Amino acid sequence: MNVLFRNASLCASRTLCDLAVVDGHIHFPQDSEDIRYDRVIEADGRIVFKGFADIHTHLDKALVADKVKNQSGTLEEAISIMGPYKASMSDEDIRERAEKVLQMCWQNGTRYIRTHVDVDRHIGVRSVQVLKQLKDEWADRIRLEIVAFPQEGIVEDHGNYLALEDALKAGADLIGGIPANEADPAEHIRMIFALAVKYDCDIDMHIDENDNPESLTILELARQTIENHYQGRVFAGHLCSLGSCDENTVSRVMHAVKQARIQIISLPSTNLYLEGRGDRTCVRRGIAPIKTIMDSYGIPTAIASDNIRDPFNPFGNGNPLQTALIAAHGCHMGGVHDLENLFYAVSETPMRMMGLDPVFREGDVCPVVMLDAVSAEEAIISQSKIIEF
Numbered sequence: 001m002n003v004l005f006r007n008a009s010l011c012a013s014r015t016l017c018d019l020a021v022v023d024g025h026i027h028f029p030q031d032s033e034d035i036r037y038d039r040v041i042e043a044d045g046r047i048v049f050k051g052f053a054d055i056h057t058h059l060d061k062a063l064v065a066d067k068v069k070n071q072s073g074t075l076e077e078a079i080s081i082m083g084p085y086k087a088s089m090s091d092e093d094i095r096e097r098a099e100k101v102l103q104m105c106w107q108n109g110t111r112y113i114r115t116h117v118d119v120d121r122h123i124g125v126r127s128v129q130v131l132k133q134l135k136d137e138w139a140d141r142i143r144l145e146i147v148a149f150p151q152e153g154i155v156e157d158h159g160n161y162l163a164l165e166d167a168l169k170a171g172a173d174l175i176g177g178i179p180a181n182e183a184d185p186a187e188h189i190r191m192i193f194a195l196a197v198k199y200d201c202d203i204d205m206h207i208d209e210n211d212n213p214e215s216l217t218i219l220e221l222a223r224q225t226i227e228n229h230y231q232g233r234v235f236a237g238h239l240c241s242l243g244s245c246d247e248n249t250v251s252r253v254m255h256a257v258k259q260a261r262i263q264i265i266s267l268p269s270t271n272l273y274l275e276g277r278g279d280r281t282c283v284r285r286g287i288a289p290i291k292t293i294m295d296s297y298g299i300p301t302a303i304a305s306d307n308i309r310d311p312f313n314p315f316g317n318g319n320p321l322q323t324a325l326i327a328a329h330g331c332h333m334g335g336v337h338d339l340e341n342l343f344y345a346v347s348e349t350p351m352r353m354m355g356l357d358p359v360f361r362e363g364d365v366c367p368v369v370m371l372d373a374v375s376a377e378e379a380i381i382s383q384s385k386i387i388e389f
């Protein structure tokens with residue numbers, strides 16, 4: 001089907017132009033052309049783009065909140081109750097829940113997802129294998145990346161480390177990590193780099209997901225990134241502890257991050273829910289200072305859903321515009337410039353992080369998503385829906 005979008009706003013830019021899909025390829029029509037279109041859509045300035053990217057989620061654990069109840073609402077309880085439950089999850093159960101979330105994400109305009117998948121000696125690589133199947137089955141709708149994630153730690157449990165290597169052999173695209181939860185974070189990072197180098201894969205870690213301003217394993221991650229010549233291949237998720245640090249410390253960390261070309265992924269919904277649990281008054285928000293990071297340091301920063309209705313976070317609907325709105329509240333980002341940055345943080349920035357080009361080019365074969373909004377601020381404030389065509 002040949003479709004013409006007349007007066008479309010490409011991505012969040014306010015430049016209007018005509019965009020067409022001809023025989024499955026992107027085409028920018030010229031006045032002199034005589035192409036027969038099956039549909040002509042009057043976009044009237046609405047955003048037409050390649051779709052949203054949710055670069056940090058957990059499809060294997062999603063939608064279990066009703067079965068695994070977190071009474072305290074803390075990260076510690078979430079990890080401790082999810083541990084034994086994971087081993088009992090059947091492949092069919094994992095598949096059914098993950099596919100439900102993929103469907104939710106698809107309906108909200110998401111076309112690219114990076115999911116962390118738990119790997120340990122109890123569940124082995126079963127979840128990775130299920131997600132690998134879904135990755136193939138959904139390839140024509142959503143591009144899925146799988147991160148092998150050692151939630152239960154590896155330094156003191158060699159069985160978990162062996163399972164992590166098995167996950168890379170089984171087809172995981174990236175290797176994850178969670179150093180701050182180990183007694184020896186530097187060793188955790190060293191062990192992850194050893195596997196990353198061996199299998200030539202990128203690294204995407206859960207970093208400093210706590211309120212302790214002295215928890216700065218990000219500095220060790222930056223140091224080892226340079227030591228291993230891995231600049232540009234490492235992603236740091238969370239960085240919650242930075243939300244409790246003074247400005248000088250944030251500046252010191254950001255310079256190290258920039259030098260190591262580490263890219264940042266903030267998870268505002270889960271952070272607002274889990275962090276600050278020890279505070280009775282002046283409850284901290286527990287989110288990395290993304291406005292400062294974006295505006296003052298120019299470090300690529302994405303935001304993502306993280307957990308969707310599991311013991312870590314009972315909320316979430318697979319809608320990146322909801323993630324952006326939560327970030328807008330949590331990070332005091334309500335200006336037009338802020339909202340544009342947040343829109344990019346759920347679309348163009350994470351796409352680039354996944355090695356994809358978010359800009360439409362003549363001849364591209366790519367998803368085309370149309371939003372019922374003429375600007376980033378309208379999309380986020382109105383929580384605009386996508387328009388089917």
Ligand SMILES: [Zn+2]
Nearest residue numbers: 058116206306
């Ligand atoms: Zn996560």
